[in-house]
Structures are given as structure tokens and as C-alpha cells.
Amino acid sequence: LIPDLLDFTMAPKASLSCLLGLCALLLVPLALVDGKEYVITLDSSNFDEIVPNEEFIVVEFYAPWCGHCKNLAPEYEKAAKALEESGSTVKLAKVDADDAKNKGLAKKYEVKGFPTLKIFRKGSDTPQDYNGPRDADGIVSYLKKQSGPATSEAKSAEHIKDLAASESVVVVGVFKDVESEEFKAFSSVANLFRSDYVFVHTTDSSLLPETGGPLAAPAVRLLKQFDEGFADIATFEVEALKAFVEQHAVPLVIEFSQDPKDRTHLTKVFESSKPKALLFYSYKADNAADFRAEYTAVAKANSDSIYFVIGEAAVNDHALKYFGLTAADTPAIIIHDPESDGKFVKKSIQPADIAPFVAKYKAGEAERVVKSEAIPADNSGPVKVLVANALDDMVFKSGKNVLIEFYAPWCGHCKKLEPIYKEVGEELASDPDVIVAKMDATANDVPQATFSVKGFPTIYLYTSEGKVVSYSGDRGKAGLVEFVKKNKTPVKGAPSTEEAAEEAELASKAEEGEAEAEKKDEL
Structure with a gap:
């Protein structure tokens, strides 16, 4: 959900523009440690x-004008020094993704904001997003864990028991041979989830x-501190094993609350591309127990394809x-x-x-809803107010080049941009x-x-040819x-620049001719 539902609902005043925010136009100072x-x-x-x-190398894609990049720079440099001095093979690197010559790299690795950090492992074509801490000690600790084996050998029953007591989820693979294809598949999936769960x-x-x-x-048992306590699978096709972990590593029904444990699960759920259902109702209602029981039963029958949140x-x-709902609309269920x-x-x-x-x-029979503000009765200002229900007419079918700023009313960076954006209009x-x-x-679905x-x-240009161009400059x-x-394209049916100039010249000559004729008439 974008903007991220968790941030929007649990921290509505927090700036979501950390990555693409309005940063001071200052160069990132070169972070040096001991002159190196x-x-x-x-x-x-x-x-x-x-x-x-x-x-194993981490690459930071940054922009010289971004304040968050400047804040990260000294910590990133300290971490690089600590890793080198500890004898680690982990390397830290950076690339100015705002430099024209590096735009291709930013596009290739889908850099949408700054700073973006990616983990590259030798032999892998797909980098992993870095989702760890931003302080030097945290970076070092996180990367040492990331660079080690994705799964470790369980030495004893006590070892597994202790892990299960301390970790919310532990994934245990049982094999006849660690050289087997099943073990290789298990290791691949362990690598995908190494930031989230413990694999042994x-x-x-x-x-x-x-x-x-x-x-x-060979089989896998996922031990968890919730629901039935465990889940098993004996299939070692990577996608099936991945889906198994995604399904069983979160509670069957997840509480939408501020509790840190719930938030950990919610973060994983809302980062996933898997559909999620959300049920909101009064926990004090006479039929509250019936709601929870029925919802849990439906979740059990559909947890392979939908996450369930309450x-x-x-x-x-x-x-x-x-x-787009209010308390008066509840009890209500939403599927996204x-x-x-x-x-x-x-x-x-x-x-029921x-x-x-x-x-x-x-079955594909549910009616899709679109959250939209009302279409403005008067939209004559230099900056047009765009709402979800007017996207087709104003953008997709307009045939014009449309510059769009997506903003939040509470966002400080947006407020600062407002008078400047009006001048642009x-x-x-x-x-x-x-x-x-x-x-x-x-207030509108994007x-x-x-x-x-x-x-x-966030600013985009939707060109007359239907191309979407992201703006990441100052x-x-x-x-x-x-x-x-620079990026607009010709409007279909409109005269070219040369044609427009010729028309203007002809119009000017015509006006001169009319003026001359008027003078003769006066004489």
C-alpha cells in the first residue's frame, strides 16, 4: 500500500518523503576516516x-543534494573502515545516481529514492535491498550476519530449543545429505529470508x-511462537518453499495494532505482493466473538492466497x-x-x-472501489487539482504533457514546495x-x-505519448x-514548433497588412 499504510495510519505526521524529500541543495561532504x-x-x-x-559488496545510490545521504555518509564510511580492519571481505561502495552519466545504473537497479542501498553477491544477478540500520555499528553487525551462511547447522536439540524460545520463527531443514538438491533449494530460500528469519x-x-x-x-519444519506452533512441508521446489515460509511465518490472523510484535508481522505482510484482507469492527460488540471466529475460519481456508488482518x-x-471509510461504515472488510x-x-x-x-x-466478481475526492467545480488555477476520478480525462486521455505532484497535506516538504510549484504552473x-x-x-487512490x-x-511527467518520467532533481x-x-513530447494534431513559428509570422504580417490598409483608408 502506497503511501505505506503502516506509516500513514500509525505515524500520520511522520514524513514519508525521507527518500525523495526536499533536501538542501548542498554537496555531500567527502567522508574521510583518518585521512583515507x-x-x-x-x-x-x-x-x-x-x-x-x-x-559481497553494498552499493549506496545517492544524490549530492539529499540531506539523508549526507547524514548517512560519515556512518557509512566508519562502517567501511571497521569492516576492512576486521578482515571482512564485505565492501561498501557508492555511486552518484543523480549524475547524468549514472542514470542508466539508477534505472537498471530501480532506484526510486535516495539513499537506496543494494547488496550484491558474487554469482547472483539480482541484488538484495538493504533494510538494515543506518549507524556504523548497526551496519557492520547487520552485514556480518548477511554475509555469513544463510543457514547454519544445528548442533544439538538444546540449540534448536533455545532458538525456538528466543525467535518468533525458526525454519529447520532436515536432510539425509547436505550435498543434495533439496538442501540447495533450502539454502536458496534461506538466503531470500535471511534478514527476517533464522534458518538451521x-x-x-x-x-x-x-x-x-x-x-x-528430507523435510522442513517451521517452528513459530503463535497459532499451532509449527508447519511442515516436504516439497523442495524453490517457489513452493518460498510460499510456504511466507504463509506460515506470520499469524493466521494478524492484529492491526501498535504492538511491536504485531507491527513486525504487519510490515512483512504489507511489503508482500500477496493480497491482504482487513476486517475492522468493534471488539466490544455483542457479536465480536462471532466476527473473530468466522474470520479465523475463513483465514484457515484461504491463507495460501490471502493474508488476513483484523x-x-x-x-x-x-x-x-x-x-475512504469512517467508523459509521464498520463493521467493514477490505481486500487489497x-x-x-x-x-x-x-x-x-x-x-456471515x-x-x-x-x-x-x-472469483473475480467483487466490485472494485476507487477512493477519490470530488472533481473540483472550478479548476482554473495555474496548478490543476487532480483527483482519482478525473485521472482518465485530465491525464491518460488528455493527449497532453501533464506534470503531477503527488503530495500529502501534512508533509512539510510539500508545503515548502507549494509556492514554487505554483510559480511553475x-x-x-x-x-x-x-x-x-x-x-x-x-485522499485519492494512486x-x-x-x-x-x-x-x-513525488513528481512525474506523463507525456503526450504516454511515457512516464520521474523527476528526482532539485x-x-x-x-x-x-x-x-526537456521531456515533453509533441501533442497529436498540434502544430510543430516550426509550424507554430510560421503561423505566428504569417499572423504578424497579416496584422501589419491590415494596419497599412487602415492607414490608407484614413488618408
Whole structure:
């Protein structure tokens, strides 16, 4: 969900524009430790020469004007020094992704904001997102864990027992042979989830706790501190094993709350592309127990394809607002499909309505809803107000070049940009091929497949040819105007620049001729 539902609902005043925010236009100071730079500087000329040859290298994609990048720089440098002095093979590097010559790298690795950090492992074509701490000690600790084996050997029953007591989820692989194809598949999946869960393996199934009973090798048992306590799988196709972990490593029904444990699960759920259902109702209602029982039963039957989240309506008004709902609409169930960004809602439901609604969604028969503000009666200002229900007419079918700022009313960076953006609208108002618009992304559904909005403000140009161009330059008037002029495309049916100039010249000559004729008439 974008903007991230958790941030929007649990920290509505926190800036979501950390990555694409309006940063001071200052250069990132060169971070040196003891007069030496430990972070490797990369660019388009040496990236493909250095990165593939390192066993494990982290690359920071930064912009010189970004304040968050400047804050990270000294910590990143300290971490690089600490890793080198400890004898670690882990390397830290950086690339100026705002430099024109490096734009290709930023596009290739899908850099949407700054700073973006990616982990590259030798032999892997796909880098992993860095989601660890931003302080030197935290970076070092996180990367040492990341660079080690994704799964470790369980030496004893006590070892597994202690892990299961201290970790919310422990994934145990039981094998006849650690050289087997099954073990390789297990290791691959362990690598995918190494930041999230603990993976261990053994060739002795007797080391497993009694929970779940005997397990014949090769198989995997996921031990968890919730629900039934364990889940087993004996299939070693990587995608199936991955889906198994995603399904069983979170509770069957997850509480939408501020509790740190719940938030950990919620973060994983909302980062996933898997559909999720959310049920909001009053926990004090007479039929509250019926709601939970029915929802849990539906979750058991559908947990392979949908995540299920539950929340107290009285304390989740921000979540309801995100979906265009109020407390008066509850009990309500929402299903969100991140792949299509589709939202499906049923208001004022009863427990018996839950199963039919989920079945209707899975059959493709549920009605999709779009959250939208009302279309403005007067939209004559230099910056047009864009709402979800007007996207087709104002953007996709307009045939024009539309500059769009996606903002949040509470965002400080957006407030700072507002007068500048108005000046941009006034500057470009004379260009009939251009529309300057803004959309409140907290009050309108944003088509994420077209415009990826992960922070505020986010600015895109949707050209007359249907191309989407992201803006990541400085948020000044000159930069924005130049961006539009550089990237706009000809409007179909409109005269070319040369034709327009010829028409203007002919019109001017015609006016001169008329003026001359008037003079003769006066004589």
C-alpha cells in the first residue's frame, strides 16, 4: 500500500518523503576516516568491472543534494573502515545516481529514492535491498550476519530449543545429505529470508522438539511462537518453499495494532505482493466473538492466497480513512490486491457475510472501489487539482504533457514546495501542450502500476505519448520547468514548433497588412 499504510495510519505526521524529500541543495561532504576514504566510489565506467568481482559488496545510490545521504555518509564510511580492519571481505561502495552519466545504473537497479542501498553477491544477478540500520555499528553487525551462511547447522536439540524460545520463527531443514538438491533449494530460500528469519539444518531429525511429532527427511519444519506452533512441508521446489515460509511465518490472523510484535508481522505482510484482507469492527460488540471466529475460519481456508488482518475500528480511524471509510461504515472488510492496486470493500457487514465476500473476490466478481475526492467545480488555477476520478480525462486521455505532484497535506516538504510549484504552473500556463497538476495522495487512490509513490512529494511527467518520467532533481522552479521542456513530447494534431513559428509570422504580417490598409483608408 502506497503511501505505506503502516506509516500513514500509525505515524500520520511522520514524513514519508525521507527518500525523495526536499533536501538542501548542498554537496555531500567527502567522508574521510583518518585521512583515507574506505568507501569505494563507483560510476558507469567502473561499476561492471568492480561489483561482479566482489564476493559481497553494498552499493549506496545517492544524490549530492539529499540531506539523508549526507547524514548517512560519515556512518557509512566508519562502517567501511571497521569492516576492512576486521578482515571482512564485505565492501561498501557508492555511486552518484543523480549524475547524468549514472542514470542508466539508477534505472537498471530501480532506484526510486535516495539513499537506496543494494547488496550484491558474487554469482547472483539480482541484488538484495538493504533494510538494515543506518549507524556504523548497526551496519557492520547487520552485514556480518548477511554475509555469513544463510543457514547454519544445528548442533544439538538444546540449540534448536533455545532458538525456538528466543525467535518468533525458526525454519529447520532436515536432510539425509547436505550435498543434495533439496538442501540447495533450502539454502536458496534461506538466503531470500535471511534478514527476517533464522534458518538451521540438520541430518538428525531427533534433534527436533517434540512439537509436531516425528519428521522424516528430507523435510522442513517451521517452528513459530503463535497459532499451532509449527508447519511442515516436504516439497523442495524453490517457489513452493518460498510460499510456504511466507504463509506460515506470520499469524493466521494478524492484529492491526501498535504492538511491536504485531507491527513486525504487519510490515512483512504489507511489503508482500500477496493480497491482504482487513476486517475492522468493534471488539466490544455483542457479536465480536462471532466476527473473530468466522474470520479465523475463513483465514484457515484461504491463507495460501490471502493474508488476513483484523483491527479494532475505534482506534484505527486513520486506516479507515486511508480506504475512504469512517467508523459509521464498520463493521467493514477490505481486500487489497497490490499487483493490480485493486481495493474491494464491503461495509456494514455481519459475520456471515465474510466468507461469501472473500469467495466473490477470489472469483473475480467483487466490485472494485476507487477512493477519490470530488472533481473540483472550478479548476482554473495555474496548478490543476487532480483527483482519482478525473485521472482518465485530465491525464491518460488528455493527449497532453501533464506534470503531477503527488503530495500529502501534512508533509512539510510539500508545503515548502507549494509556492514554487505554483510559480511553475504560472510559467508553463502559456504552453497549450502542458498541464501542471497536483494530487493529494492520501485522499485519492494512486495507480501504482503507473506512478510509484513511496514518499512525498513525488513528481512525474506523463507525456503526450504516454511515457512516464520521474523527476528526482532539485525542487526549484528552474529545474522543474527545464525538466518539463526537456521531456515533453509533441501533442497529436498540434502544430510543430516550426509550424507554430510560421503561423505566428504569417499572423504578424497579416496584422501589419491590415494596419497599412487602415492607414490608407484614413488618408
